[in-house]
Structures are given as structure tokens and as C-alpha cells.
């Protein structure tokens with residue numbers, strides 16, 4: 001009886017410690033990124049973060065970028081179907097290419113693979129490319145298009161992810 005109470009206490013204590021230490025890891029990690037609030041909000045929204053090491057946190061961030069980039073692509077495709085102006089259509093088509101072929105088919109998968117293989121330099125490069133592509137898309141629309149906030153969110157998340165990945169180098 002006594003020993004099982006003791007055991008329960010030990011297990012309870014170590015579980016608490018694990019929780020504390022991973023909450024701290026999110027906090028500590030996010031302090032080293034350019035956008036603490038976005039970083040903490042994004043990581044805490046994913047249950048995997050509570051048990052993740054820094055590589056795991058980087059993977060959660062990259063998955064979030066992937067989801068945002070997919071939403072951006074959907075939005076662009078939606079607009080393409082309703083925009084009559086040929087100039088806008090041409091610009092949008094270009095950014096379908098950028099998000100589909102560059103961000104979603106190249107940058108993100110190569111970053112994920114590199115993180116899993118323990119090659120942070122290569123992962124960082126992929127994520128920086130994604131950020132630059134989102135920025136270029138934003139600039140092309142003069143920062144005032146229906147997809148500005150999509151581009152900016154992809155870019156902001158990428159800067160955070162890049163800073164987290166840099167901690168692994």
C-alpha cells in the first residue's frame with residue numbers, strides 16, 4: 001500500500017516535470033525567434049508540441065506552414081475562377097505555380113525530410129525559400145491583394161520556423 005502511494009507520487013511528479021519542461025521548451029525556443037507570440041500560439045495549438053524536442057517543434061511549425069500554404073493555394077485558385085481581369089489572372093497563375101510547385105512540392109517536403117535526417121542547414125534553406133516566395137507574391141500585389149494576409153502569414157511562420165531550425169545547427 002505504502003509503496004504504491006510512493007510510486008504514484010513518483011510517477012505524478014515526473015509527469016508534472018515533463019509537462020513543465022516541455023512548456024519551458026516552447027517558451028525558450030520561441031524567445032529565440034523573431035515573433036514570440038506567433039510562435040507560442042502556433043506551437044501550443046498542436047498537441048505534439050507538449051512532448052516534442054526542438055526538432056519536433058520545428059516539424060510542427062513546418063506542418064503549419066504547409067497548411068497555410070495549402071489554404072493560400074486554394075484561395076488563389078478560387079480567385080482565378082472569379083477574376084475577369086487578364087492581368088490579375090496572369091499574376092495569380094504565376095503564384096499558383098509558386099505555391100504549388102515551389103513551396104508545396106519542393107521547399108516544404110525537402111525541409112521536412114532534411115529535419116528528419118538531421119540536416120538543419122538544408123531544412124533552413126528550404127524554409128527561407130518558402131518565405132522569399134511568399135514575400136515576392138505579396139510584393140507583386142503591392143501588399144494589398146485578397147491574398148496579402150495569406151502571404152504574410154506564410155512568410156511570418158517561415159521566419160519563425162527558420163529561427164527554430166537555426167537552433168539545431
Ligand SMILES: *[C@@H]1O[C@H](CO)[C@@H](O)[C@H](O)[C@H]1NC(C)=O
Pocket residue numbers: 149150153
Ligand atoms: C493571418 O494571421 C492572423 C493572425 O494570426 C489571423 O488573424 C488571420 O486569420 C490569418 N489569415 C489567414 C488568411 O490565415
